[in-house]
Amino acid sequence: MEYLLKSIIVAFQLIFSFDPAVYAVVWTSISISLLAVLIAAGFCIPMSLLVALREFPGKALLLQTLNTLVAMPTVVVGLLLYGLLSRQGPLGELGLLYTPTAMVMGQCVLIIPVIWSLGISACNSADPRLLTTARAMGANPVQQGLLFLNELRFAIMAAIVMGFGRAIGEVGIAMMLGGNIEGFTRTMTTAIALETSKGEFEFALALGALLLLVAFTVNGLLQRFQYLNK
């Protein structure tokens, strides 16, 4: 117990000493996850609208597949993309393995099912009068989509935050596609894994606390946004 308490104190000292090494890792994590979330959201939001509002053959299969992929282990995504991006793989010539780009790609693949699936659920939960009202008011298809998104902004935002949480907290993809290169692809989760294996428990704990702090801040911002828009 004493050991744990001591570790927590050291962790807080590390956080408030503003050690550049710690914050470089934090920044790499946030920037990669944010970029992945932006790309995934840009794809998933219109696709969620499209899938929710249209009927087409294979829709049920698509929903079932998305729901399955939500639970996909990160190492499986890492493995698949490793196969594609490694020197012998079909995209090996691009030289993307062990770069932040590869990590962004991996995180996108990981969180697209999450945001897409939750986005579809959000659209399906909309008041059925919403679309007919938008149409009756003479909104063209793009305007209808924008009105729809505006009304569902909290649910859509929650889907995006969920995606961000999954991205920033994953370790399998970051490790396999990023390679945990210090100052380049080392993220909070890969650093935690590394420092724990080296026996640097305090450092790992400090990073863990920072990871929670980031998640807490993002959720706080979302709550604030919802409150202001009520």
Add this chain to the structure above:
Amino acid sequence: MSLIYQLNNIQYIYTTTPVLRIDEYSIEEHSVTALVGANGSGKSTLLNMLAFITEPTAGELIYAGEKMSSAHSTDCRRETAYVQQKPYLFNFSVRQNIELGLKLRGINKRLRRHSSDKIAEKLNLSKLLGRRAHELSGGELQKVAIARALILEPRVLLLDEPFSHLDKNSRIDIENLLKSLTASAAQTIIFSTHDVLQAQSLATQVCSLNQGRIGSSLHVNTFKGDLDVIAGVFKTSRLDIHVPPLFEAGSQLAIDSTQLVLSRERLKSSMRNQFQGRVVGLQELGGEVNISVDAGEIWQAIITHEALNDLQIEIGAEIWLSFKSSAVQVF
């Protein structure tokens, strides 16, 4: 007068159930049409179709002389304004909701502001402009939805049961508004209601819907009895009513309440049906008066306030009720 809508062999099938089937029906431009029918009679489905929200499963919908297809829908929707039975207001302020249709049409902010101020003043909504939509009461919400439709100055105004879920004052406000719109004849108005008398008092044309089909006529005075074909008389348990020699059988008689003529004295007229009765009810209805007369059976008639004063009608007053046998339908 030109026709704004023509419906030819229109059908709408929901999953496998036909909910609307109209062989032929047309609506004149600048007219006021009431769709009357019970729940599930197809009123909302028909209004959705006339608002180009729902496409018919089969048949031809002609709008302003042009056959409708999905390609025309957005353009045509911009000529109509539709207030649904339970209007949906967006999670904006009242002003933003009212201005939304103009914004979607690319109207600039200054003009939008001017128009919303004007319409809000007309509908006594000025004080609500800054409120959020979800803070409104049922009557206020309905008024905002109507303001949102009227600001567009639509060619066709469609209202689905605009009087339901309203308190008495809000209902009177909206009835008066509809009256003033009717009087200006600036646009075609189509509204649905359960209330036959209200429909008759507000509309120039009443369309009765029953299980998705349009009825031939609208009746409010309906009595059960037996038809004596030879004598040309329909006998209820209390009255003998002359009918034209058109009917071969039937156990119900009906007459439109607007066909009844009221007078204090027996009329010297060719009308074969004249009954003396007593006024048992008076009710204000959209600027006119619904009178209930006990003349053996209870009859409902609609007259203007002016006629009410001229005839000096009051509860308990003796009155004569007359109508032509040709105005009667037996079925």
